[in-house]
Amino acid sequence: MSVESVVSPDGKKLTIVIKGRFDFSSHQLFRDAYEPFYKAPDTYIVDLKDTTYLDSSALGMLLLLRDHAGGDESEVRVINSNSDVRKILAISNFDKLFDIN
């Protein structure tokens, strides 16, 4: 499991890439990926291309990110999720909160 964060050159977009299992063990790494930025990005992108599994505490972490990014005003996109991960996101209806594709 690893978490990497990349800021776009203009500083407006933060991409967080999660590899392997996205569960409670990644809690601190995930927070470290978005909390240290002094100037908050406009858009957050969570890239799940290499995420093999996601549990309910990972959903909780996405909620934390959304809260950090401004709650209902936030723009958080979840991209590249595989079919298993998409199923979990669908059951919890997280597409109502996040832009998922």
Next chain:
Amino acid sequence: MVDVHLDPDVLSGLQEVMEGEYPKLLETFLDDSQKRIEALRTARDDAKALGKIAHSFKGSSGNLGAVRLAQLCERLELESGEPTANLEALVDQIDHEFAVVKPLYESERQRFQV
């Protein structure tokens, strides 16, 4: 060939480690060895007992730098397990070797007893 009997480097090392206890160590060794020489003589016909005494004697004479004495003890320890060995001749050699190194240790001891 003094150095075959006694390794001067070992002695100077011991002297450094023991400091004021150095003469006492030499004295203990001489007493100890005297007892072992007598034990060897008593056990002349008991190969197993000879082997054990030789093993222990080998250790302390090695520690004290009595190179040739330690070598002889090792031979006795090894050959005590062989039925054809001439153990008596080896005991005599050990006896003889100790008679050689004993005055050397005594003079070394006297050198440090001020």
Next chain:
Amino acid sequence: MSALAPAHEALTILIADDSATDLLLLSTIVRRQGHQVLTAANGREAVEVFTRARPQLVLMDALMPVMDGFEAARWIKQLSGEALVPIIFLTSLTDSADLAECLDAGGDDFLAKPYNPLLLAAKINAMDRLRRLQATVLQQRDLIAKHNDYLLHEQRVAKAVFDKVAHSGCINAAPNIRYLQSPYALFNGDLLLAAYTPSGDMHVLLGDFTGHGLPAAVGAMPLAEVFYGMTAKGYGLTQILREMNAKLKRILPVDMFCCATLLCLSTDRRVVEVWNGGMPEGYVLEVTTGKRTPLASRHLPLGVLSAELFDDRTEVWPVALGDRVFLLSDGVLETADANDRLFGVERLQQVFDTNREPDRLFDDIEQALVAFRGEARDDVSMVEITLRSGLATRATGPLYADSGQSCPRDWSVNFEFRAETLKRYNPLPYLLQLLLEIHGLRAQSGALYSVMAELYSNALEHGVLGLDSLLKRDAQGFAEYYRQRNERLAQLDSGYVRVQVQVVPNGAGGTMTLRIEDSGPGFDVEKVLAQPMDIDRLSGRGLGLVRQLSRDIRWSDGGRCVCVEFSWEALA
């Protein structure tokens, strides 16, 4: 002279050697290195000194008279128990079999003769590091064991407290519920609650909190209290859901929430009403046809959205006697086999498909899980509720301590609920509480609530909203009926339901008259009452129920106004 520098801390070291020379040499070296020295001339002495003085490290000659070093080492290792007392064998042995014997006897290292003080100091330091490491490990192990005991104790206490709250409902008593839940499921965040409403419907909640341990269990407490409190008072699913969501949103941290399926199963009305937020699909199983209706998750879990954004829309499905509702937690689908493959929805569907005996379905699923995994997981929750006829059990109201002396005896009250209220407020729980002030009526509170609920929903749905009950002829129309109900209610901008309660004393007893009037067009009372009361028809059941439960029912004003009476004798 760094070689002779003392180790991390001064140790007490036992030296056992039958050679006085070696013993003197070694003890001098060790003492110079800053340690305290104990000596022994043979193995037996060594064991005696060890027992008495408990040195931290032992230098042991292998061959000694009386008791050799091997045997002494075995004794010392046994006496020192779990603590590591390193034993360094002093040996001029060179035969590998002899060296192996040293290790077999519990020796940790060797020091060859003639002694090298540098090497000896290094070995003592290395062994001391090992010894301290072992001591730390033991200390931490004991600490962890202590913490764990403490935690288990806390969990036991929490579970005992929680069992009182969680199982205050009918989950164990109801004959039509079967469930499977591990004893510590609560600490995996799983929650299963069931209770009867005042009208005899059954509310069931299967929930799954994010996280594990006490944090998950803590959120369950307020959830259970809302569930039981509001169910007993006659609140419907939407109000209960709103209250649960608001409460969890308020008390839980942002990253915690509760996936939940809440359902209301009504034997009287032959319907199941469902709200699923984040739980795996449950199913309604039609026993006669074998048809499975999935109860899919349509909503975000509880505790995520603010009250303004929360979506309380439920789905309603018709059910017949013998039909089953089946709910499960993700622990069922995520049960993994030895190769980390998940049980999954497809395997569950296969069990449903191959089942021919509905009574065995629950066991079949349980067996399939065991066969798949080989052992039971501790976070599997399943529940099966069967629709059964027979006497409905109703919520029993709270016990009242007062004797009835203070009870109001001669009064009336009028309400008018208008469009904006009808849209979002259910006045029934409030009205029931009011009527329960009449002590003589408490024994009939279930029937009273059922009648009031039916008459109110007739006034709202057929009167104000103008819905045709004939729509509910078949399952498809049934769904359409509830779709139209939600739509018309959302668009409602006029109309009313009036409720009048009149209480008149009669000797020591009395009579309560309940009058409900709506703004709708009315209906042909004679014609509707002339129809046979067919209990298995989906439509028109409400009136049959009301006529069974109340002695006297009268319509007036062209069906727009209905009146029922409840009487009571003197209290015993």
